[in-house]
């Protein structure tokens with residue numbers, strides 16, 4: 001068993017002075033989404049971080065899923081600015097681009113050679129190291145603590161994955177206040193993604209005793225906080241704090257295990273049907289759990305059921321999951337993007353081709369049964 005996660009995590013506003021220290025007198029390129037760029041100017045906390053730098057340059061990323069075209073533009077720009085730090089502010093996409101950019105700068109490859117290595121699955125060696133800081137503005141992906149980045153070729157509908165210890169950020173600064181302006185819908189999808197990621201790290205052949213501990217804490221907290229997202233009877237800041245915590249815990253869990261079948265199924269749902277990532281993953285959560293229970297050789301699902309014994313005393317693990325997710329009406333939300341079931345079924349051949357599917361406990365899942373029961 002091993003567990004390696006080198007990211008220095010700074011959680012909460014009170015950590016702000018330490019983050020200032022990390023950035024102080026650095027020459028940084030700031031990769032950010034448009035929304036994050038706006039919030040830098042209206043948020044004193046972010047403003048102070050930028051002002052502590054010796055010099056800085058912004059690169060504002062195009063919105064949408066991370067893709068080769070935008071990455072190529074990023075790699076081909078800024079050759080004159082010799083940054084010694086990368087700061088990434090935004091959602092999962094901004095963080096994915098920053099990981100690629102960090103690896104690119106360390107590799108000393110040309111943009112073309114770097115993209116060629118990325119697309120041909122060749123390993124990329126980072127010869128030099130550049131300090132990096134992630135400041136996520138939405139709680140869910142956990143990307144700030146994982147060594148993975150995903151880039152899509154939108155023309156060929158092809159997904160490329162980077163998985164390298166050089167992709168880890170050196171530091172992650174999580175300030176829940178930054179996520180408070182996210183829309184209710186996106187907040188729910190992000191929370192469902194984090195819950196699903198924690199779950200996927202358990203029904204996963206790579207699960208071990210240490211990753212399990214992070215995942216189970218994320219799941220327990222999700223059982224408390226997900227219902228609050230629909231009720232709106234707790235202060236937004238309190239809910240956001242818990243969501244950020246779930247995201248970090250789940251992110252650390254999948255940094256060791258990767259995700260599994262729900263994520264593999266979700267990718268074509270997102271790039272072909274534009275179903276938001278969190279919703280696309282959460283859609284099959286209960287059905288995938290059910291199909292994995294007979295393959296629980298290491299006993300982590302049984303252990304999860306025991307660890308959740310205080311929730312819905314008479315329910316088994318699957319029933320607990322169903323009762324938690326039922327109020328979100330996931331199938332109805334999916335129907336906002338899909339006219340009929342066949343639109344989903346037509347993508348079935350692309351749902352098991354991803355490496356994530358190979359992490360799943362059940363090595364030969366019945367896809368048709370999973371999709372049909374999730375749709376109903």
Ligand SMILES: [Fe+2]
Nearest residue numbers: 141193197281
């Ligand atoms: Fe995810």
